Amino acid sequence: MKWISPWRLKKLGILGMNARNRDFIARYNSRSRYPLVDDKLKTKLLTEEYGLATPALRFVVSEQHAISHIEKQLYELDGFAVKPAKGSGGKGILVITGRRGDKFVKASGAEIDIEEIRRHMSNTLAGLYSLGGKPDVVIVEDLIEFDDIFEGYSYEGVPDIRVVVFKGYPVMAMLRLATHASDGKANLHQGAVGVGLDIATGRCLKAVQFGLGVSVHPDTKKPLNEIKVPDWRSMLVLAARCYEMTGLGYIGTDIVLDKSRGPQLLELNARPGLAIQVANGLGLLPRLRHIESLKAGLHKTPEARVDYVMKAFAEALPEDPAAGPAQKIA
Amino acid sequence: MTQSRVPFYLIVVSLVVAGLATAWARHVEMELPFWPGEQRPVWLVEARVDFQATGGQVLVSLDLPDNPPGFRLHTEHATSPGYGFSIIEERGDRRGEWSKRDASGPQTLYYKAQLIGGVPGTESLPGPEQNQSQDPGPTPKPKSLYWEEPQDTAASQLLSQALETSSSPESLTRELIKRLNNPTGDQNASLLIEEVGSRSLLLERLLNQADIPARQVMGLFLEDARRRQTLTPMVEAYNGEEWVLFNPQSGEQGVPENLVLWHRGGESLIDVTGGRNSGVSFSMIRQTVPAEELAIAQFSDSAFALLGVQQLPIEEQSMFKMLFLLPLGALVVVFMRIIVGLKTSGTFMPVLISLAFLQTSLLPGLISFVVVVSLGLMLRSYLSHLNLLLVSRIATLVVLVIFLISMLSLLGYQLGFSTGMTITFFPMIIIAWTIERMSILWEEEGAHEVVIQGGGSLLVAVMAYLLMQLPLANHLSFNFPELNLVILALIMLMGQYTGYKLSELRRFRAMALEQEAAAESGKS
Numbered sequence: 001m002k003w004i005s006p007w008r009l010k011k012l013g014i015l016g017m018n019a020r021n022r023d024f025i026a027r028y029n030s031r032s033r034y035p036l037v038d039d040k041l042k043t044k045l046l047t048e049e050y051g052l053a054t055p056a057l058r059f060v061v062s063e064q065h066a067i068s069h070i071e072k073q074l075y076e077l078d079g080f081a082v083k084p085a086k087g088s089g090g091k092g093i094l095v096i097t098g099r100r101g102d103k104f105v106k107a108s109g110a111e112i113d114i115e116e117i118r119r120h121m122s123n124t125l126a127g128l129y130s131l132g133g134k135p136d137v138v139i140v141e142d143l144i145e146f147d148d149i150f151e152g153y154s155y156e157g158v159p160d161i162r163v164v165v166f167k168g169y170p171v172m173a174m175l176r177l178a179t180h181a182s183d184g185k186a187n188l189h190q191g192a193v194g195v196g197l198d199i200a201t202g203r204c205l206k207a208v209q210f211g212l213g214v215s216v217h218p219d220t221k222k223p224l225n226e227i228k229v230p231d232w233r234s235m236l237v238l239a240a241r242c243y244e245m246t247g248l249g250y251i252g253t254d255i256v257l258d259k260s261r262g263p264q265l266l267e268l269n270a271r272p273g274l275a276i277q278v279a280n281g282l283g284l285l286p287r288l289r290h291i292e293s294l295k296a297g298l299h300k301t302p303e304a305r306v307d308y309v310m311k312a313f314a315e316a317l318p319e320d321p322a323a324g325p326a327q328k329i330a
Numbered sequence: 331m332t333q334s335r336v337p338f339y340l341i342v343v344s345l346v347v348a349g350l351a352t353a354w355a356r357h358v359e360m361e362l363p364f365w366p367g368e369q370r371p372v373w374l375v376e377a378r379v380d381f382q383a384t385g386g387q388v389l390v391s392l393d394l395p396d397n398p399p400g401f402r403l404h405t406e407h408a409t410s411p412g413y414g415f416s417i418i419e420e421r422g423d424r425r426g427e428w429s430k431r432d433a434s435g436p437q438t439l440y441y442k443a444q445l446i447g448g449v450p451g452t453e454s455l456p457g458p459e460q461n462q463s464q465d466p467g468p469t470p471k472p473k474s475l476y477w478e479e480p481q482d483t484a485a486s487q488l489l490s491q492a493l494e495t496s497s498s499p500e501s502l503t504r505e506l507i508k509r510l511n512n513p514t515g516d517q518n519a520s521l522l523i524e525e526v527g528s529r530s531l532l533l534e535r536l537l538n539q540a541d542i543p544a545r546q547v548m549g550l551f552l553e554d555a556r557r558r559q560t561l562t563p564m565v566e567a568y569n570g571e572e573w574v575l576f577n578p579q580s581g582e583q584g585v586p587e588n589l590v591l592w593h594r595g596g597e598s599l600i601d602v603t604g605g606r607n608s609g610v611s612f613s614m615i616r617q618t619v620p621a622e623e624l625a626i627a628q629f630s631d632s633a634f635a636l637l638g639v640q641q642l643p644i645e646e647q648s649m650f651k652m653l654f655l656l657p658l659g660a661l662v663v664v665f666m667r668i669i670v671g672l673k674t675s676g677t678f679m680p681v682l683i684s685l686a687f688l689q690t691s692l693l694p695g696l697i698s699f700v701v702v703v704s705l706g707l708m709l710r711s712y713l714s715h716l717n718l719l720l721v722s723r724i725a726t727l728v729v730l731v732i733f734l735i736s737m738l739s740l741l742g743y744q745l746g747f748s749t750g751m752t753i754t755f756f757p758m759i760i761i762a763w764t765i766e767r768m769s770i771l772w773e774e775e776g777a778h779e780v781v782i783q784g785g786g787s788l789l790v791a792v793m794a795y796l797l798m799q800l801p802l803a804n805h806l807s808f809n810f811p812e813l814n815l816v817i818l819a820l821i822m823l824m825g826q827y828t829g830y831k832l833s834e835l836r837r838f839r840a841m842a843l844e845q846e847a848a849a850e851s852g853k854s
Contacts, residue, residue: 002836002839003835003836003839004835004836004838004839004843005835006829006830006835009830009834009835009838010830012838012841014830014834014838014841016828016829016830016831016834017671017831017834018668018827018828018829018830018831019828019829019830022826022828023828064719091774115717119717122719122720123719123720126719126720126721127720128720128770190775190776208840211837211840212840213840274834277838277841278837278838278840278841281841324841
């Protein structure tokens with residue numbers, strides 16, 4: 001069978017793009033608050049203001065002429081990430097893990113020289129990576145030293161955790177693991193492995209690559225069902241706090257686990273994708289409707305909301321991450 | 331659903347109703363056809379006046395048809411060398427007048443008129459307002475007349491017999507015609523016909539005697555490619571509300587479809603001063619004329635015509651022709667993206683490409699677009715080594731694209747393809763941006779995504795093109811621009827669609843399969 005009937009999809013509770021755009025993003029995300037997440041610099045400053053953990057902002061480049069004398073600032077840093085403030089979908093992010101002589105070493109291990117970083121910054125300023133080609137600014141921030149717990153799970157890239165937060169309640173989470181096929185990027189459609197995580201425990205529910213279930217990491221062959229994200233509750237609390245910070249009802253939060261500093265908020269997304277459903281083997285709709293049905297002000301604090309969902313959305317854990325969570329059928 | 335959707339659906343419904351109703355009203359009022367290429371029969375009737383000029387001043391006056399029931403005068407003109415011609419309107423009666431200072435010998439004058447047949451609303455009977463425009467008084471009075479003694483008795487007898495078997499002016503007329511058509515059985519009738527000379531004239535007199543206003547009219551039976559036809563005398567009787575036509579030969583009531591009432595009431599059919607042996611004969615041909623053209627020509631001063639763009643200069647018209655097609659293209663894009671879920675590069679770039687296809691026609695357009703974009707991508711990959719700033723890189727690309735297109739056009743011209751020239755219809759800036767976007771897409775997500783998005787754009791463009799080049803679509807969007815309100819309503823409706831996209835039915839299929847498998851294993 002190549003197609004699935006819309007009635008089946010509906011029964012599975014799959015959230016479609018149109019329903020997401022109209023029933024959730026358009027309804028719960030006020031337009032005026034978009035810049036808070038669309039501009040990573042604003043997110044960053046807001047995050048620091050609210051005291052949420054996030055990689056420290058080193059400096060900002062906002063003028064083309066500043067690029068010519070950038071090396072002094074860069075040579076002071078060991079590892080750093082260069083990002084466009086208005087980029088989307090991970091476009092234009094350059095991760096430098098260290099230096100080898102004059103050259104900078106990228107996350108993939110490739111070496112590049114300062115000229116290439118300059119060109120990258122120049123392109124970013126001109127708006128190459130921004131939505132609609134608007135002029136942009138470059139953010140240079142601290143590199144995450146990601147936790148050893150994911151050693152061997154992410155190939156040539158940073159594993160990050162995407163939590164969809166609806167009205168302040170974390171509703172679904174997945175771990176995104178870069179693969180050789182995804183070229184060190186954590187984008188599912190490029191071939192990254194998505195690992196659905198149980199909201200209650202942070203354990204692996206299901207894993208997919210290119211939409212199909214997998215049991216082991218395609219490059220390192222490590223079994224995926226052993227994954228359990230440590231410090232899970234504080235990660236969910238960090239995600240839940242983004243609701244108070246942005247006022248956006250439906251957001252995707254990207255969180256990374258730093259070896260020494262714990263969960264760090266990397267960025268926010270006001271239009272999170274739907275792949276999280278595939279990674280979890282579960283539809284979002286039942287959970288979203290459940291949250292919608294809750295009385296307003298039932299849980300006042302992020303912690304209370306996290307405790308609530310950890311109870312409400314627990315899934316039976318499967319043996320095989322390729323198969324997904326066991327069906328709750330009689 | 332927190333907010334009510336009622337206002338939204340009201341808007342949508344009123345848009346649809348407004349669009350369709352305006353289109354329908356314009357269709358009915360202006361006779362704008364809904365289908366392209368619809369033809370209307372038009373009769374070209376030529377009246378030929380022959381007479382012998384006696385030398386000296388000549389004035390010929392011919393009664394001209396005005397609003398004959400079932401027909402509408404489209405164009406008219408007179409050709410008669412050496413004569414002055416003018417149309418004189420007097421109390422709603424139009425007459426053509428030829429004049430010449432000095433003429434002698436046989437003379438021939440022509441009057442040509444194009445009559446549109448099958449005009450609705452006035453099919454068989456002349457409407458009351460038409461009669462009012464023709465008659466000075468509100469109700470016509472029967473003419474008083476005198477009979478010589480023997481005829482007087484015959485007429486009175488004939489009338490009283492007919493009156494006995496009739497109840498209304500119409501039935502009386504029919505009864506009279508019956509008796510006149512069977513003169514052998516009725517001595518009075520045969521006597522009167524002999525005396526008066528013509529049945530129609532006799533009928534007119536008899537009706538007037540019976541206090542029913544009646545008049546003789548002259549009709550022309552239309553038959554394709556007939557020459558030297560004469561007018562057929564007919565009688566119109568006034569039934570108190572309107573004039574009813576009777577054929578005194580057959581007794582037929584009402585105006586037949588192929589009959590033009592050329593001469594109604596008023597004075598004589600033709601008056602010739604300064605000539606003798608005058609006669610009128612008619613020739614006619616059936617022509618077909620595009621209904622659209624007719625409608626525009628006829629109703630240029632109608633209020634409904636204000637909504638059309640046909641009043642504008644041709645140059646603007648052709649611009650509007652494209653402009654009014656755009657919503658259709660937008661509709662295709664909306665459908666393909668919301669319902670089908672096809673990826674395109676740039677939201678409305680496919681519409682712009684398809685507009686370009688409209689100018690170049692599909693295959694040459696498609697080939698030149700792919701060639702220009704692929705060559706552009708090659709140039710762009712070299713540009714990325716030059717390390718230019720984004721804005722200047724795109725500007726460079728624009729200039730290069732212009733060079734590319736000029737070269738392709740010249741090459742095509744040398745090879746004998748005139749289509750090479752039409753490539754210039756592509757919007758350069760948009761092509762340059764497309765190349766830039768695709769190049770970045772290529773670098774970041776690989777060639778696969780470029781093919782998907784580029785292919786999606788082209789597919790949508792081709793579909794929009796196929797829809798927009800339909801003669802029906804062209805015709806409707808240009809002649810009934812108000813139908814775009816319906817398209818607007820459709821677009822708005824689709825904006826409310828929260829169901830799954832067709833592509834999602836594929837995207838999530840694996841999930842369903844796996845859950846099914848899991849459910850199976852769970853059961854067993």
